[in-house]
Amino acid sequence: MISLTRVKQWFLPVALLILALVLGLGYGPVDLSWRQLLTSIEAPGLPTTSNVIIWDIRLPRLIAAALVGGSLALAGAIMQALFKNPLADPYIIGASSGAGFGAVMVSLLWPASQALSLGAFLGSLGAVFAAYFLAQGQGRVHMLTLILIGYALSLVLGAFTTFAMLADRQTMSQIFAWELGGIHGIGWHHLVWPSVIMTGSAILVFATAPELNAYYLGEEQAHYLGVNVVFTQSWLLILASLLTAMAVYLAGLIGFVGLVIPHIVRRLYGSDHTAMLPLVFFIGAVFLVGADIIAEHVPSVGTVPLGLVSAAIGGPYFIYLLIHTRAVNS
């Protein structure tokens, strides 16, 4: 069964996640006392204002933040191992520009539909799969070709998106707000399908951890080790795209979680995916819940987009990482 050391490893991240969720419930633009929070936890059914704030506004938002953070971090870990590149992120093969393109298309073609995030989801998934099929050659998909095609596709889609935004300035502000990333106003009804798909995908990713370990050596060596590379790589790309697209659907574009969290976990707990993937999910969740608490109520500014907070924390760490990696490799 699961070894004791592994359970011990989970203790801290899970405790932090619970702590962050409780903090998030108690803290926000509307001042609630801890007594009110306790009353709400004891009697969730009463139709009080604090109950509505805690159970229908803050809790779904925090759960969304946790799911988005966990999913992006997990998708990042997959991309980094598959592409043999510790600096890869979930958006690397065109997921973000695809999402932007999808969102713009929806707001141009069906301006009244309010389906911006659904368009983003479909665009994100579509871009990844387009890149995947274009990269197919000689019976298999080469990871480097996939990155290059994903990059080229990103530029093309980005150009289309900019063009469309310039042609219709009304959509511009809407898309811009979405690109900054935010989970404001998420209710329980938004969460049903994403939570099922995200936790389901996450469990399936955990089950593929040994194959991801083999991928540290690249696809050819993984093949010689006995991994079914054709299956593993399409399977993991599908799961990573689903996780990313779902995160985009709920929260827009949030950078740096997928890049930074797998690094922190590798540094703290080692590189073995069987141990590290659940921790990546939990710590990603903690990170984004924490970022959301800050984003919800910055003193004297008010609410700021979650993507900005994530970038403000993750960005400097990423720069530190780049400098550090260079120092090690030279």
Place this chain on the structure above:
Amino acid sequence: MTTIPLTMDNLSFKWTNNRSIIGPLSGVLSPGHITALIGPNGAGKSTVLRLLGAFLKPLSGTIRYGDQNLSRLSPSARARILTLVPQVLPIGFDLNVRELLSLGTYVHHSWTERIFHPRPLSELDNVIVRLQLQKLVDKPYNQLSGGEAQRALLGMALVQDTPVLLLDEPTAHLDPGHAQTLIAYLKELARVDRKIIVVAYHDLATVGLFADTIWLMDKGQVVINGPAQNILESNKISEIYQTHLTVTQHPVSKRTVILPQDNS
């Protein structure tokens, strides 16, 4: 101890955007033998090796281990028969040597063992002792010297414990001392463990010291193959390498070695 041979039958390969065809190759590789693929740069040695490793899909022909057709086997069944040791393997992550070696156990563990409770394999410790990796096990792979890295990669393949071992230029980046140690291991793996060993190799001077059989390749074709001595003494060598070479004997072992000409 196994006596099952690896058989290539009419094996050929073609890159999609290239007109030239590799092969067709036919032949039998027997246990206890070291076969060296030699030939000028671009002759197709590495391609043949990757074809044998079933990483590249053949245009025609089959590879069989005994009566099993390798292309019909599952990836894990195939990886219990053969594996390939690459020339160099850059890894962008921090893995130590023990973590690298334990990747060789992938094929011997069930899914639940891999995820929850890796069963310790005695092979791992045996290999560490055999290749004298004791001092390196906790060292990051990325900080190893060329010789150490090559030994660690060979170790991973030995943990995988396959009857067929393919090696791509195993001594290309090694100084003579480390090269000699590695060759000694290969000889032992052939003589003692009765493995089928195939090596892509570029050094004419030393290939005769360990290879039992040589396949001489040029432009994707096997020009001649046979016992190492016969091939090295054939005039095809000078023809294919387009230079004059001196064929002589090692003063101690009397094995055939080839030296560059020296007229001065």
